[in-house]
Amino acid sequence: MKEIIIATKNDGKAKEFKELFSAYGIHARSLLDLEAELPDVEETGTTFRENAALKAEQTASLLSVPVMADDSGLMIDALNGQPGVYSARYAGGQKDDQANINKVLNELVDVPGNKRTARFVCVLAIAVPGEKTIFREGFCEGYIANGKSGENGFGYDPIFVPRGFERTMAELSKEEKNRISHRAVALKQLKDWLGEQ
């Protein structure tokens, strides 16, 4: 396989996938790179797996080529796993990273350091027209900081400190994030499949 389409309109994710796939010699293109504007897939599932399948399968059938999708999010133990599948729109109808971050920080304001554990989750779905969809998943453990810091990455990166680090994900270089992220871990599980294509 020399090229793959990633069914995402999230620029942060798209950039990370381009870097991650280039290590395998594969050129990744996202929906933001296509000339035609595809309709948004409605993420009506209640699990990462269901939403990843919806995005990959609907896009693969529209384009008639193999498509990978990522459904991901942040699970916070003190919030019983929220925002979880609803991470992108946690603070309301618009996707607003700053509002989402502020909502999480407010909800955790009385939660002490040792109870602020959390993990990023990524479920990848690969849909090949006429074949059964395959799934891989990856996790990145850490905790929620007391405030935001850092400019790199996207989404909740400014408040997530990965295990083994004393900086937020947004303070890591992209190379550092791409070594440990939930997305990188999930993609590593695909190595065999990629080699067969």
Ligand SMILES: O=P(O)(O)OP(=O)(O)OP(=O)(O)OC[C@H]1O[C@@H](n2cnc3c(O)ncnc32)[C@H](O)[C@@H]1O
């Ligand atoms: O569905 P697509 O088009 O891929 O884009 P999206 O932003 O809606 O993506 P999701 O439905 O998978 O929602 C995931 C949300 O979880 C958060 N998230 C996922 N991965 C992240 C990461 O690596 N760093 C920070 N936040 C992340 C971020 O807020 C995302 O918007």
Ligand SMILES: [Mg+2]
């Ligand atoms: Mg989405």
